Amino acid sequence: MSDTSSPMSGDMPETETKCGYVALIGAPNAGKSTLVNELVGSKVSIVTHKVQTTRSLIRGIALKDEKQVIFVDTPGIFAPKRRLETAMVNTAWGGAKDADVIGMIVDARKGVTEQIEDILDRLKDIKLPKVLILNKIDLVKRDSLLALAQQLNDRIAFDETFMVSALNGDRTDDLMVYFADHMPKGPWLYPEDMISDLPMRQLAAEITREKVFLRLHQELPYASTVETEKWEQKKDGSVRIEQVIYVERDNQKMIVLGKGGATIKAISTAARKELMELLETKVHLFLFVKVRERWVDDPERYREMGIDFPI
Numbered sequence: 537m538s539d540t541s542s543p544m545s546g547d548m549p550e551t552e553t554k555c556g557y558v559a560l561i562g563a564p565n566a567g568k569s570t571l572v573n574e575l576v577g578s579k580v581s582i583v584t585h586k587v588q589t590t591r592s593l594i595r596g597i598a599l600k601d602e603k604q605v606i607f608v609d610t611p612g613i614f615a616p617k618r619r620l621e622t623a624m625v626n627t628a629w630g631g632a633k634d635a636d637v638i639g640m641i642v643d644a645r646k647g648v649t650e651q652i653e654d655i656l657d658r659l660k661d662i663k664l665p666k667v668l669i670l671n672k673i674d675l676v677k678r679d680s681l682l683a684l685a686q687q688l689n690d691r692i693a694f695d696e697t698f699m700v701s702a703l704n705g706d707r708t709d710d711l712m713v714y715f716a717d718h719m720p721k722g723p724w725l726y727p728e729d730m731i732s733d734l735p736m737r738q739l740a741a742e743i744t745r746e747k748v749f750l751r752l753h754q755e756l757p758y759a760s761t762v763e764t765e766k767w768e769q770k771k772d773g774s775v776r777i778e779q780v781i782y783v784e785r786d787n788q789k790m791i792v793l794g795k796g797g798a799t800i801k802a803i804s805t806a807a808r809k810e811l812m813e814l815l816e817t818k819v820h821l822f823l824f825v826k827v828r829e830r831w832v833d834d835p836e837r838y839r840e841m842g843i844d845f846p847i
């Protein structure tokens with residue numbers, strides 16, 4: 537994977553290639569990140585069992601024959617309470633409106649929840665091709681799947697309905713073919729081997745943030761953010777990465793550090809292991825925990841996460 541974030545225009549004749557954007561919209565935990573990872577064939581977006589972990593607009597880029605599909609992996613759409621949450625929701629819908637196709641992903645086991653109702657209401661006004669993706673079919677009986685598909689199609693005339701298991705890769709090929717075929721004609725916007733335009737620094741921060749998320753509970757993960765401050769390629773091929781985990785208060789810092797530094801050590805070990813797999817080289821990871829009060833109200837932090845600051 538490349539460390540550059542600048543798109544390029546390909547040299548291929550325009551008529552032969554296609555390229556466009558697919559926005560995946562869904563309630564938190566519906567499986568958007570898992571699906572993007574499955575379609576792209578690599579881990580580009582963090583996946584956890586907790587909700588609302590996806591803050592940035594992270595794109596996965598997939599190639600199907602001569603067609604390039606750029607996925608906008610939107611933050612989970614839910615009722616916003618805090619300022620950061622409002623920004624996440626607005627960013628998600630902004631991404632959807634700029635896309636060529638919208639994929640509404642629904643956790644088939646949960647069915648039509650209040651959140652799904654909200655999404656349907658907002659989707660109605662968007663005049664773009666829409667497909668319904670019923671996910672997690674490995675957990676649901678066929679009869680209830682068909683009933684759910686009918687119920688949702690009664691509300692919105694989806695152009696197509698797919699039933700998939702993002703986790704097992706079941707039926708995801710058909711979905712990929714559909715997306716690829718429905719991209720507009722044009723040159724590829726990214727080089728062939730690029731699977732994400734998220735700069736490596738940010739991707740590395742996402743990985744550590746995922747580990748913070750997995751190890752800490754309750755409010756804390758939502759009050760923390762991770763930034764990569766230094767990225768140094770060593771002569772021996774290894775990489776030295778310095779990251780800061782920002783929290784809002786001193787007592788949160790103590791929690792992240794843990795007794796005798798046990799928690800931060802565990803976070804660091806897990807993040808380093810995954811970074812080594814991703815970069816295919818030795819990684820020296822240095823984590824620091826800093827208190828930055830009210831980082832949630834600081835426009836700069838939003839820019840780094842790739843979302844618009846709410847005015």
Ligand SMILES: Nc1nc2c(ncn2[C@@H]2O[C@H](COP(=O)(O)OP(=O)(O)OP(=O)(O)O)[C@@H](O)[C@H]2O)c(=O)[nH]1
Nearest residue numbers: 565566567568569570587588590612672701702703
């Ligand atoms: N059984 C099963 N589990 C799945 C499937 N797809 C996703 N999951 C699980 O559902 C959980 C949520 O998946 P994510 O991909 O993080 O969901 P998301 O929609 O990106 O979540 P947010 O980041 O909160 O918006 C994870 O534990 C996944 O492993 C599936 O097809 N079958």
